[in-house]
């Protein structure tokens with residue numbers, strides 16, 4: 001299977017001092033959904049920003065390693081050019097233009113694509129997210145969190161991505177909207193062949209859509225494998241899926257603490 005995106009052993013440093021990634025590698029096969037899990041601060045968002053070229057906005061730098069998008073090194077390619085080549089990063093926190101209407105938010109995103117067919121593109125987004133069509137004339141600022149997340153993903157879809165990076169799309173949303181969003185993610189992948197790198201806090205949810213997963217700890221990959229393999233791992237069950245072991249329930253929040261005592265699979 002061909003690979004659309006490959007991250008090779010990257011190190012990332014912020015402000016010349018804070019090392020956020022320490023030799024992280026991952027790859028996204030064409031047409032797949034790959035998920036990244038890990039405790040807060042483990043480096044997931046940094047990985048996405050390194051891929052989409054947004055690190056420099058925060059004075060971050062890839063100090064070694066490289067990233068290949070369709071076999072080409074992304075170093076030196078500005079973020080807007082990567083968008084045109086089909087790499088779209090949906091940032092955490094659902095960044096939309098709150099004062100613009102839903103439809104204007106979508107139309108604004110079409111400028112990323114020179115030969116866009118506006119109505120066709122809008123119809124496609126509305127086919128995934130009927131709620132956005134119902135609210136197309138409303139200001140985006142009045143949408144619920146879940147609807148704003150739909151709009152953020154819709155803006156990505158308008159740009160006809162080949163690869164979508166999604167940073168915690170379920171964060172803080174009502175379960176019913178989370179379901180709608182994840183159904184749409186599955187369809188976008190299956191029907192449009194968009195490869196997806198999905199960062200999630202909710203491991204069970206991520207596992208329900210992904211083919212392959214990486215567990216990130218302290219700026220590097222601690223464990224990776226197919227979802228089948230990861231779901232059978234007892235550490236993953238205990239810390240990410242909340243399945244009890246030794247009769248004592250613990251949570252994903254304990255992961256950071258846990259790693260001081262025991263390395264994964266050591």
Ligand SMILES: Nc1ncnc2c1ncn2[C@@H]1O[C@H](COP(=O)(O)OP(=O)(O)O)[C@@H](O)[C@H]1O
Nearest residue numbers: 014018020039040041042043044045046047058
């Ligand atoms: N703009 C920044 N400046 C300095 N350090 C940062 C910045 N952004 C993130 N970091 C640090 O990099 C590490 C990884 O952060 P991040 O990638 O946001 O983790 P995650 O998304 O997994 O929660 C953390 O230690 C965090 O404090």
Ligand SMILES: [Mg+2]
Nearest residue numbers: 044045046092
């Ligand atoms: Mg993050």
